Amino acid sequence: MDDKIHPNDSPNSSGEMSTKPLGVSSSKNPRPPSGTYVIELPKDQIYRYPPPENTRKFQEYAVQKRSRRRSCFRRCFFWTIGFLTLIILLLVVTASVLYLIFRPESPSYSVDNVAIRGMNLTSSSRISPIFNITIRAVNPNGKIGIYYEKGSTVDVYSISSGYYSYLGEGVLPAFYQPSKNLTVFQTVLKGSNIVLTSAVKSDLKAASKNGSVPLRINVRTPVRIKISAVKMWTITLKVKCDVMVDNLTANSKIISKVCKYRVKLI
Template identity: 30%
Template sequence: MNGPPPPYVMLEGSHHGDVQPPPYRRNVPRYHSNYHKRSSGKSCLRCICCCYCFLFLFIIILAALALYFYTIFEPRIPSYTVQNLEVKSFDVKPDFSLNTELLVTVKADNPNTNIGFTYGAESSVVITYSDADLCHGKLPSFHQGHNNITMIKVDLKGRSEFGSGLQEALADSRKNGKIPLLVKVKVPITVVVGDFPLRQFKVFVNCSLIVDNLAPNKKIGILSRNTTFNFEF
């Protein structure tokens, strides 16, 4: 059996040691360039810088528009006050239920010269005594123009449970001539600048009243009032 061929063949006439075997081939190392990686990194950096510049410019434009709007239109928050309260019915039944019918007059004052308000239909008005709901109703839907004061009359009716504890507390308040009531108003309002309506937001008004009596068909004296506002965009 013949073995494998030799890695090289000796030529005739050559002397031993005169001819060297060919050198083994070596793989030449390949060097990969980082040019593409560096170019890609620079492109990403440019993109990030452009985004930040655009964002900064956008913020400057918004600030300039807000300043222009505030300077030209001088927006001011409208005010709301419970002006009058009339009791049509306030009857405690033997089954500890209470039938209530009140007429509330709310004063809405818009002091703006270029801004109007449109009051939406999805509103609610609730009057409570000691956290117990007495009656409820809703504001009419209407548009209030510039530099306008509107008296809004709201008719409220309700039937609620009025246990012995609440009856005793109400009797003491009537005896002292100081009955605390809370009027809670929620109304959606659309801001109108000139003739252009903007976005709608919700206004929450809480008016704490102390009245001297709740007798039907009798003038109700409002001894004190404290009104707070809140907005939801």
């Protein structure tokens, strides 16, 4: 019987028989079988889906992380509230102790005299009035002094039908008022080229004829409180005085006066 030779068993150039299996290519990148498609994608476009157990672990980790964040926020919030409460309690205790030690009393202010020049209401020209005002300041405290510092302003207005008409301005002198002290000082307020309407002039003439001219004096001054040997920070003192005079001359007399004040801490 004749020997059968496999088609792939043909001898090669060296005379040896090739034993490579059928359909296997000798190249490094073998060709895919017939009917197979190969799609090549870059690595950064390949998405991997984690197994279900990894997804569950990730969700548990995210929940734990959010819980830790909320817990840290709550601790910080309560620590801040506790610190602020402690500071407020210390301030209240300190203020109470100072009050019991020094027994502070409110100072008082009043206008003792108003002398007016240059209020010509018969002429249609502008006016430049001058007000000489005497102010009384009383410090009733036994251990507290008051520094009246520079930078004050004093304004005077006439009141007509509920409206205020500006008449002049000036400043207060800077001085120190010790404890248990009464200080009387004068200040000059001046107006320059003031224009009054005919209605305001008519009201002022009628009020002067009736012997009751209302004026408003506003005082704004920076002060510093001295407690024993300690100077406190600068605060702003505001005084409003409603004064009624009998006329608008240098010999005017005060019929009534009411002064109120308030303090602005900042």
